[in-house]
Structure formats: C-alpha cells, structure tokens
Amino acid sequence: MASSAPCNNPIFLSSSSPSSSSHPTSKSFLFSFLKNTTSTPTTSLKLTHHHSPLGHSKRSSVITNVLKTLDPSQSSVLSSNDEVESSPLGEKPTILVSEKLGDAGLQVLRELGHVECAYNLSPEELCSKIASFDALIVRSGTKVTREVFEAAKGKLKVVGRAGVGIDNVDLQAATEFGCLVVNAPTANTIAAAEHGIALLAAMARNVAQADASMKAGKWQRGKYVGVSLVGKTLAVMGFGKVGSEVARRAKGLGMNVIAHDPYAPADRARAIGVELVSFEQAMSSADFISLHMPLTPTTNKILNDDTFAKMKKGVRIINVARGGVIDEDALVRALDSGIVAQAALDVFTEEPPSSDSKLVQHENVTVTPHLGASTKEAQEGVAIEIAEAVLGALKGELSATAVNAPMVAPEVLSELAPYVELAEKLGRLAVQLVSGGSGIKSVKVVYRSARDPDDLDTRLLRAMITKGIIEPISDSIINLVNADFIAKQKGLRISEERIVVDSSPELPVDSIQVQISNVESKFASAVSENGEISIEGKVKYGIPHLIRVGSFGVDVSLEGNLILCRQLDQPGMIGRVGNILGDHNVNVSFMSVGRTSRRRKAIMAIGVDEEPNKEALTKIGSVPAVEEFVFLKL
Ligand SMILES: NC(=O)c1ccc[n+]([C@@H]2O[C@H](COP(=O)([O-])OP(=O)(O)OC[C@H]3O[C@@H](n4cnc5c(N)ncnc54)[C@H](O)[C@@H]3O)[C@@H](O)[C@H]2O)c1
Numbered sequence: 142m143a144s145s146a147p148c149n150n151p152i153f154l155s156s157s158s159p160s161s162s163s164h165p166t167s168k169s170f171l172f173s174f175l176k177n178t179t180s181t182p183t184t185s186l187k188l189t190h191h192h193s194p195l196g197h198s199k200r201s202s203v204i205t206n207v208l209k210t211l212d213p214s215q216s217s218v219l220s221s222n223d224e225v226e227s228s229p230l231g232e233k234p235t236i237l238v239s240e241k242l243g244d245a246g247l248q249v250l251r252e253l254g255h256v257e258c259a260y261n262l263s264p265e266e267l268c269s270k271i272a273s274f275d276a277l278i279v280r281s282g283t284k285v286t287r288e289v290f291e292a293a294k295g296k297l298k299v300v301g302r303a304g305v306g307i308d309n310v311d312l313q314a315a316t317e318f319g320c321l322v323v324n325a326p327t328a329n330t331i332a333a334a335e336h337g338i339a340l341l342a343a344m345a346r347n348v349a350q351a352d353a354s355m356k357a358g359k360w361q362r363g364k365y366v367g368v369s370l371v372g373k374t375l376a377v378m379g380f381g382k383v384g385s386e387v388a389r390r391a392k393g394l395g396m397n398v399i400a401h402d403p404y405a406p407a408d409r410a411r412a413i414g415v416e417l418v419s420f421e422q423a424m425s426s427a428d429f430i431s432l433h434m435p436l437t438p439t440t441n442k443i444l445n446d447d448t449f450a451k452m453k454k455g456v457r458i459i460n461v462a463r464g465g466v467i468d469e470d471a472l473v474r475a476l477d478s479g480i481v482a483q484a485a486l487d488v489f490t491e492e493p494p495s496s497d498s499k500l501v502q503h504e505n506v507t508v509t510p511h512l513g514a515s516t517k518e519a520q521e522g523v524a525i526e527i528a529e530a531v532l533g534a535l536k537g538e539l540s541a542t543a544v545n546a547p548m549v550a551p552e553v554l555s556e557l558a559p560y561v562e563l564a565e566k567l568g569r570l571a572v573q574l575v576s577g578g579s580g581i582k583s584v585k586v587v588y589r590s591a592r593d594p595d596d597l598d599t600r601l602l603r604a605m606i607t608k609g610i611i612e613p614i615s616d617s618i619i620n621l622v623n624a625d626f627i628a629k630q631k632g633l634r635i636s637e638e639r640i641v642v643d644s645s646p647e648l649p650v651d652s653i654q655v656q657i658s659n660v661e662s663k664f665a666s667a668v669s670e671n672g673e674i675s676i677e678g679k680v681k682y683g684i685p686h687l688i689r690v691g692s693f694g695v696d697v698s699l700e701g702n703l704i705l706c707r708q709l710d711q712p713g714m715i716g717r718v719g720n721i722l723g724d725h726n727v728n729v730s731f732m733s734v735g736r737t738s739r740r741r742k743a744i745m746a747i748g749v750d751e752e753p754n755k756e757a758l759t760k761i762g763s764v765p766a767v768e769e770f771v772f773l774k775l
C-alpha cells in the first residue's frame with residue numbers, strides 16, 4: 142500500500158508580470174506560502190501589505206485557495222484582516238540579520254518575526270547558527286555559501302539580500318535546497334548613481350589627492366590640474382537602473398554619453414539621449430568608462446589586459462559595480478603604462494582589499510570602501526524593501542523580487558490556484574499506482590484547454606505535479622524554487638503537451654492528464670491502451686476531481702483517501718464494499734462507477750475519510766467479483 146509523505150515544508154508559489162523575463166529591470170512578483178511544518182508550526186500571518194499588484198481581497202482569496210489546496214486544515218489561518226491568529230502551536234518566524242540594516246526595516250521585521258542581529262559572524266559562526274532561522278538577511282559582506290545552506294538543514298526558507306548584487310549568495314545551492322532568494326533592487330539605485338557621479342567628478346579634479354595633500358600641510362595648485370567633463374565621451378557599461386541614472390546625470394554635466402548593454406532596450410537609451418554601442422566601440426571611443434553591470438561569469442574580469450589595450454590612451458575608469466568585473470592586476474599595469482590615466486573605485490575583488498594593495502595605494506586611483514549604497518535614505522529604503530520582501534515570502538504574499546524562482550504573473554496565479562491542488566494530487570495519485578520496483582523516468586502531462594497553447598503558463602502546475610510525484614517516494618521537499626532541479630537530479634523527465642479543446646476559454650485548463658510510461662502498475666486498470674499509467678482530473682466547482690483512470694471514466698472528488706476497485710459489473714457490489722467499510726468505521730465520502738460496457742468490467746472509485754485497516758482491505762480483496770483494488774492516499 143502506498144502512502145504519502147507528510148508535506149512539511151514551505152511551498153513557494155511565485156508570479157510576475159506577463160512581460161517579465163530574466164531581464165533584471167523586469168518587474169516580477171513572488172507569491173509564496175509558508176506552509177506549516179511538523180517542527181515549526183503555523184506562523185501568525187498578516188495580510189496587509191504594500192505593493193501587491195492584486196487587490197487585498199483578491200490576494201487573500203488566492204492565498205486561501207492555495208492554502209486549501211495544500212492542506213485544507215490550514216485555510217483557517219488566513220483571514221482578510223490584519224493579524225491572524227496563530228495555530229495553537231503557532232510561533233513567529235525567526236530572522237537572522239547578519240549585517241547592519243536600517244532601523245525602519247528592523248522595525249517592520251520585528252512586527253512579525255523574532256529578529257536577531259548578529260554582525261561580523263565568521264563563516265563558521267554563521268553555519269553554526271543558521272539552522273535556527275527561517276530567514277537570513279545580508280548585505281554584500283556575508284558570503285551565503287553552499288555550506289550555509291547545508292548547515293541550515295532545511296530550516297532556512299528565504300535569504301534576503303538588502304541591496305542589488307546577489308553575487309555573494311550561492312544561487313545554485315539556494316535553489317537546490319529550495320530556499321528562495323529575494324533582493325532589494327531599487328532603493329539604492331540613486332545612491333549608487335550619485336556615488337558614481339561623485340567619483341567621476343572627484344577623480345577628474347583630483348579632489349581626494351588634493352585634500353590629502355593639503356591636510357599634509359601642502360599647497361600644490363600646479364600638481365592637481367584636472368580635466369573637464371563637458372564634451373567628453375562617457376561609456377556607461379551596463380545600462381540598467383544605476384547605469385541609466387548615471388547616464389542621465391552625465392548628460393546634465395554636458396557629457397556625450399554612449400552605453401553598452403546587450404540587453405538594454407534601445408528606446409530607453411534614446412529617451413535620455415544615449416547611443417547604444419558595441420563593446421568594442423565603447424572601449425575605443427570613451428574618455429571615461431563607468432561600469433554598471435552585475436558580476437557574472439560573463440562579466441568577470443571583462444576589463445583586462447586585452448581590453449585596456451583597446452582603450453584610448455589616458456582613459457579614466459569608474460567602478461561602482463563589482464570589483465570582479467576588472468582584472469585588478471591588469472588595471473595596475475594599465476595605470477603604470479599610462480593607458481589608464483586615473484581610476485575611481487568603490488568596489489574590489491576582495492573586500493576589504495589588503496592594506497598594501499597596489500591598486501588602492503596607486504596615486505592615480507581614488508577609492509571608497511563600497512559606499513555606493515551608503516546614504517541614509519538608501520539604507521532606510523533598502524531595509525524596508527528587503528524586510529517587506531522577506532516577510533512577504535514567509536507569510537504568503539506577492540513579493541516583488543524573487544531571484545531564483547520562476548515567475549508567474551499574479552493574475553495567472555489567481556486563475557491557476559484551484560488547479561494547483563489538482564496538479565499535486567494527480568501527481569501523488571499517479572506515483573502510488575506505480576508498482577514498487579519500477580523506477581519512474583518519464584512523465585508526460587497533457588493539459589486540455591480552450592486557450593491557445595501559448596496562452597497557458599504551466600510552470601506552477603508542473604512544479605506541483607513534480608512535487609506530488611516525488612515527495613511520496615523520497616525525502617526531498619519540493620517547492621517551486623527547486624522542483625525542476627530535483628526532478629532533473631532524480632532523472633525524472635517531465636514533458637508537457639497542450640491540447641486545444643472546445644471548452645470554456647474562461648477556464649485556464651479544462652483537464653490535466655498525468656501519464657507515466659515504461660513502468661508497471663500495481664493497479665493494471667490504470668494502464669491505458671498505450672501502455673502507460675494514465676489518470677486525468679479536472680476542477681469542478683473549485684474542487685479537484687478524478688475523471689479518468691486508464692480507460693475508465695469515473696467522477697470522484699479528490700478529498701480524503703481513495704480506493705480504486707476493479708470488478709465484474711454486477712448488482713450489489715457498491716453495497717458489499719460499502720458494508721465492509723461501514724463495518725470498519727470507515728466513512729465513504731464519494732463513490733463513482735465507471736465501466737467499459739454493461740455487465741463487463743467496471744471500476745469503483747470510492748472516496749473515504751479514514752484509512753481502512755488491513756482487515757477491511759483484505760475483506761474487500763476477497764469479494765469474489767473484485768479483480769483488483771488499490772488504496773491511495775491523497
Ligand atoms: N557600489 C554599490 O554600493 C552598488 C550599489 C548598487 C548597485 N551596485 C552594483 O551595480 C551594478 C548595477 O546595478 P543595477 O541596480 O543597475 O542593476 P541592473 O540589473 O538594473 O542593471 C545591470 C545591467 O547590466 C546589464 N548587463 C548584464 N551583463 C552585461 C554585459 N556583459 N555587458 C553590459 N551590460 C550588461 C544588464 O542588462 C542590466 O541592464 C550591480 O553590479 C550592482 O551590484 C553597486
């Protein structure tokens with residue numbers, strides 16, 4: 142008899158605007174739900190929140206729907222009003238803040254969570270603490286490595302990066318461990334852009350060097366003659382949020398601004414009078430180069446000996462992005478040779494850099510200790526932005542900044558919520574129909590819908606089917622963050638087919654069919670003519686129903702548990718099986734009979750509230766007309 146593993150971890154459901162893509166400037170929305178855990182009971186949940194694109198009541202109902210689908214007993218923990226009562230075992234989520242965060246953000250966090258601020262932790266100290274926390278909030282100084290996720294032992298649900306760059310978080314490890322990563326991508330944009338401009342102007346006029354000289358008692362007017370900005374060409378490398386704000390300001394200073402960004406829309410550049418150019422063109426024509434791209438494998442050391450060699454002699458470099466985008470040794474060489482006249486750097490490959498760093502000590506280099514985001518305004522803004530994102534993820538709200546979860550638009554999520562339960566239950570049922578020794582390798586999901594195949598976002602449904610299939614047969618906890626990864630890791634290939642059918646286009650999905658091929662079934666009748674285990678379900682009146690098993694049509698709501706029984710179609714069968722269940726105090730909730738033709742083979746699908754004991758099941762099996770049966774937990 143198959144049984145389902147307890148679902149004891151958060152389920153993250155995420156969403157974003159339909160136009161969202163991996164482009165960093167796209168607006169995206171995360172919808173997540175912290176499901177009760179066996180060890181960490183239901184959290185007190187509050188549904189007032191700030192920037193959700195869904196109206197409050199609509200959001201609540203979506204969340205409630207998804208809650209119901211995941212665990213009907215949980216639906217009562219949410220109401221449309223502010224603070225919702227905890228379950229009797231309820232406790233607040235625990236949040237570790239490992240770097241200085243603005244007070245306003247801490248206040249927001251403390252309203253709903255237990256917050257511990259522990260700064261300057263060594264990697265070992267972080268690892269030893271992390272297993273007690275549901276969420277971790279960091280800035281750029283904390284390395285959230287694979288070891289941290291391992292040490293968290295499944296407890297850590299969200300990492301919040303209070304800022305933009307997530308290069309200090311091991312995203313792959315986070316995804317593998319089903320941990321959501323959110324960032325605060327907008328609140329420090331202006332601060333970073335202003336710092337870039339401050340460095341540009343300070344460098345051009347030798348402000349830092351002149352200041353140090355005067356403080357050393359000197360008066361060196363001749364030594365610190367600068368260069369003018371007006372009319373000079375500035376190449377903005379990375380035309381995202383910060384880059385475009387720098388460009389806008391540089392235009393105001395009378396500079397000729399060009400930009401290189403393979404992903405930036407030309408109309409945005411045109412709108413502020415910036416010409417988008419190739420990398421080579423930017424390198425060869427700029428008097429000033431300002432870096433504003435993320436640190437990725439592609440941008441790592443993107444400025445190196447080769448690229449410096451292509452620059453105009455006497456070029457000036459500004460970096461408020463990430464130290465790693467410059468080969469720092471190559472920069473020292475370029476400064477020494479005069480290719481680069483000056484550099485102004487806020488960020489370094491290693492932070493803090495060593496005190497004898499040739500780069501930091503270079504007389505033509507102006508440095509600041511990663512201060513780009515460090516204005517009072519930006520820090521308060523970032524703190525609030527990340528506090529909201531983390532709490533949103535923990536308490537089941539739409540959140541704007543998921544970094545490692547697939548995005549599904551909120552309106553799509555709202556539509557799909559009832560199908561989420563159906564998808565998971567079909568996965569859960571299908572896997573229980575596979576006989577013990579069979580390894581599942583290939584699953585096909587067929588969505589029947591009146592809509593055009595391009596008009597149906599199935600990622601959420603696929604994740605839930607994966608969850609339903611994998612969780613009962615492994616100790617993996619599946620959520621939207623890690624579903625595809627774990628499926629791949631387990632060698633499970635999930636393919637999808639969308640069939641346009643003549644039904645209501647109002648409904649996103651008419652029915653979902655799950656087929657598992659190349660396996661044996663413990664219930665032979667679940668095998669279709671094509672030789673695969675096949676079950677199909679649909680949502681009726683908001684409730685998931687099983688409508689087909691193999692080639693037998695049935696109609697039973699997917700609630701409680703299910704007995705599938707194939708028998709010779711003859712009178713009295715419902716009564717006999719019903720009596721056995723009744724004698725063993727098992728309540729029948731639904732019953733449906735599907736048959737091939739009169740008095741031939743039939744399938745009884747019986748919904749039961751309780752799990753029948755072994756004796757009851759043996760008695761059902763010994764009813765002479767019963768040819769096979771299976772008990773399935775939903
Ligand atoms: N110094 C600081 O304190 C500070 C503050 C904020 C942001 N930052 C850093 O600034 C950078 C930009 O931040 P943002 O908020 O503008 O991010 P963003 O995501 O809005 O913009 C980054 C842009 O870089 C582009 N890009 C990606 N790869 C590129 C490549 N190979 N060549 C050219 N462009 C490329 C992207 O298309 C995007 O438009 C990030 O590295 C961030 O970490 C630093």
Ligand SMILES: O=C(O)[C@H](O)COP(=O)(O)O
Pocket residue numbers: 280281282303304305306307329511513514515
């Ligand atoms: O990526 C960022 O947001 C900036 O580099 C800011 O980093 P910080 O939070 O460590 O100041």
